[in-house]
Amino acid sequence: MGMNQDIEALNERIAKESAFVERIYAEVGKVIVGQKYLIERLLIGLLADGHLLLEGVPGLAKTLAVKTLADVVRTGFHRLQFTPDLLPADLVGTMIYDEREKTFYAKKGPIFSNLILADEINRAPAKVQSALLEAMQERQVTLGEETHKLDEPFLVMATQNPIEQEGTYPLPEAQVDRFMLKLKVGYPSRDEELQILRRMTKGAQPQVEPVVTPAEILSARAAVRDLYMDEKIENYIVDLVLATRDPKRYGFSDLEGMIEYGASPRATICLTLAAKSYAFLRGRGYVTPEDVRSIGMDVLRHRVIVTYEAEAEEKTSEQLVQQILDHMEVP
Amino acid sequence: MLTAVLLALACLSAPARAAQRVTVKAALDQTRVPLNRTATLTVRVEWEGASGDIEVDEPSAPESATLEVAAAGSSNEVATRGGNAVATRLYPYVLKPTKVGPAEIAPITVTYKEAGGDREQSLQTPKLTLEVVRPVRDGLAAPVRAGLIAFSVVLLAALLVAAAIRVRSASRSEEAAAEEPELTPSERVSVALEEHKALRIAGTPRGYCEALAATLKSYLAEAFAFRAKELSTARIVEELAARGAGEELIGRARKVLEQCDLAKFAGTSPPAETLDELHDAMKAIVMAAVGVEEDQAVEGGSVPNGNEPGH
Numbered sequence: 001m002g003m004n005q006d007i008e009a010l011n012e013r014i015a016k017e018s019a020f021v022e023r024i025y026a027e028v029g030k031v032i033v034g035q036k037y038l039i040e041r042l043l044i045g046l047l048a049d050g051h052l053l054l055e056g057v058p059g060l061a062k063t064l065a066v067k068t069l070a071d072v073v074r075t076g077f078h079r080l081q082f083t084p085d086l087l088p089a090d091l092v093g094t095m096i097y098d099e100r101e102k103t104f105y106a107k108k109g110p111i112f113s114n115l116i117l118a119d120e121i122n123r124a125p126a127k128v129q130s131a132l133l134e135a136m137q138e139r140q141v142t143l144g145e146e147t148h149k150l151d152e153p154f155l156v157m158a159t160q161n162p163i164e165q166e167g168t169y170p171l172p173e174a175q176v177d178r179f180m181l182k183l184k185v186g187y188p189s190r191d192e193e194l195q196i197l198r199r200m201t202k203g204a205q206p207q208v209e210p211v212v213t214p215a216e217i218l219s220a221r222a223a224v225r226d227l228y229m230d231e232k233i234e235n236y237i238v239d240l241v242l243a244t245r246d247p248k249r250y251g252f253s254d255l256e257g258m259i260e261y262g263a264s265p266r267a268t269i270c271l272t273l274a275a276k277s278y279a280f281l282r283g284r285g286y287v288t289p290e291d292v293r294s295i296g297m298d299v300l301r302h303r304v305i306v307t308y309e310a311e312a313e314e315k316t317s318e319q320l321v322q323q324i325l326d327h328m329e330v331p
Numbered sequence: 332m333l334t335a336v337l338l339a340l341a342c343l344s345a346p347a348r349a350a351q352r353v354t355v356k357a358a359l360d361q362t363r364v365p366l367n368r369t370a371t372l373t374v375r376v377e378w379e380g381a382s383g384d385i386e387v388d389e390p391s392a393p394e395s396a397t398l399e400v401a402a403a404g405s406s407n408e409v410a411t412r413g414g415n416a417v418a419t420r421l422y423p424y425v426l427k428p429t430k431v432g433p434a435e436i437a438p439i440t441v442t443y444k445e446a447g448g449d450r451e452q453s454l455q456t457p458k459l460t461l462e463v464v465r466p467v468r469d470g471l472a473a474p475v476r477a478g479l480i481a482f483s484v485v486l487l488a489a490l491l492v493a494a495a496i497r498v499r500s501a502s503r504s505e506e507a508a509a510e511e512p513e514l515t516p517s518e519r520v521s522v523a524l525e526e527h528k529a530l531r532i533a534g535t536p537r538g539y540c541e542a543l544a545a546t547l548k549s550y551l552a553e554a555f556a557f558r559a560k561e562l563s564t565a566r567i568v569e570e571l572a573a574r575g576a577g578e579e580l581i582g583r584a585r586k587v588l589e590q591c592d593l594a595k596f597a598g599t600s601p602p603a604e605t606l607d608e609l610h611d612a613m614k615a616i617v618m619a620a621v622g623v624e625e626d627q628a629v630e631g632g633s634v635p636n637g638n639e640p641g642h
Contacts, residue, residue, distance in 0.1 A: 007599050232595060285597070288563065290566070327558070327561055
């Protein structure tokens with residue numbers, strides 16, 4: 001009975017804490033047509049304190065989505081276009097010499113904001129990518145001898161263009177692992193395309209109002225971590241991750257020899273937090289297997305490295321992850 | 332004097348010899364087992380000498396996080412090897428897996444002593460691993476089924492001959508006794524529901540809900556031919572709709588699964604009234620299926636879709 005009361009209290013708390021979610025959807029919906037998948041994952045990134053890597057062709061409202069989210073959350077926003085001639089200092093900032101004071105002072109770069117859109121991250125050389133990824137991981141930047149903490153909430157959404165790979169610098173696997181989610185965004189449906197046409201080509205552009213404060217987001221983060229996760233769900237998550245490392249042991253004999261490297265323990269942490277955030281967005285105080293399955297692909301697709309044999313058979317990491325998600329017994 | 336010293340040495344070394352000659356082994360009858368099947372673990376304690384030379388304490392049941400002991404027993408064997416008697420005590424355990432994946436069985440300690448002695452000694456079996464794989468579809472294996480068909484044909488021929496010699500009635504009774512009727516999916520659910528009552532009596536509503544959900548998933552998997560055990564509630568409902576299940580059946584299945592999910596994943600203990608409702612919903616699903624199965628038995632139809640009259 002005590003357990004029932006605990007979960008009821010938790011459900012009430014989560015329902016209260018997550019009340020802003022519907023307001024965000026409504027406000028963002030004034031500007032963005034469709035893209036619920038993208039908006040939802042952005043919120044998961046905010047709630048779970050993770051970063052997003054997004055793959056999609058140009059023109060899918062990626063920038064608009066992040067900008068609109070920054071507006072409704074009343075936070076700072078910066079868009080960084082990555083190019084081959086970009087330098088780390090262009091990103092994190094540098095020390096400037098003050099002639100009058102005869103001292104150096106820190107000139108903070110555009111990374112000192114809350115929501116960062118790192119557009120076409122694979123067009124900048126490795127040293128710039130490293131500077132961004134280090135800041136993402138450490139949540140701080142060192143300029144000269146001084147370390148500056150980045151503001152909270154801090155979320156980076158990096159994009160990669162799946163076309164035009166000429167002259168790009170693909171992110172190393174170890175660095176890709178630092179993104180909590182990798183999203184694949186597709187084209188809108190016909191109805192959505194029609195709505196986009198009507199909304200964006202007539203009259204004034206719709207404006208959004210801030211409906212949530214950064215403090216509310218930080219409070220929601222604490223609530224997400226307090227969500228109840230049953231042992232069965234924990235085991236389910238661990239089984240999913242371990243199945244990517246040793247598929248044969250979990251009955252996926254046909255995947256043997258297909259996976260070079262499976263998902264890391266960081267994937268386990270990310271999948272847990274992302275599933276909790278997914279449940280939070282639905283106003284629930286506990287996690288179900290459906291939450292894990294729904295977000296599983298976005299957490300695992302970039303963390304499973306296929307072998308040469310799999311590539312020869314034209315198997316992608318997504319296909320392998322999907323097979324595991326589809327056939328792993330649900331608790 | 333020398334004889335006394337030798338006798339004393341022999342007495343002192345007796346327990347050591349016993350320890351050397353007793354061996355303990357553990358073996359599984361298979362290395363891989365489907366989730367819906369069982370495997371047998373046999374602990375074998377063997378020593379040279381008569382059966383009564385060594386007293387063996389019954390070992391504690393095998394411990395594993397994902398295996399349940401469904402049955403246990405013990406037996407004795409005596410054989411002669413190289414002119415010497417060898418006694419064996421066997422402890423078989425029928426293990427029922429509860430989860431797909433590698434199942435580890437912790438070492439089992441066997442304690443024994445020489446008959447009449449008081450110095451207990453113990454030996455341990457090594458840790459064993461059993462690979463639990465996805466469940467296989469219930470039913471008889473193809474070769475067995477083929478054998479039964481052949482058997483049935485022969486039996487039918489025999490019946491015809493028997494009729495010719497006017498012993499048909501006697502042959503019929505023999506046939507009925509020889510062939511056990513195979514349960515239909517709904518009958519299996521009914522049996523399972525009766526078994527689950529024990530969990531309610533034991534006061535474990537969460538366990539009851541888990542068992543109920545597992546039974547419903549097994550039934551849906553069989554009746555609608557999809558992998559219900561590998562799907563979440565939302566996706567099971569989608570699958571049922573895609574396969575043309577009736578709205579009432581979908582509604583009942585959703586009610587049972589969602590309520591069981593609440594108990595399983597939110598850690599709640601549903602009150603008795605809720606459990607009654609779930610039981611009734613399950614019964615209603617089964618009752619709706621019974622008529623369809625009877626029709627199928629007559630017409631050789633396919634799966635119940637819940638759209639038939641009465642659904």
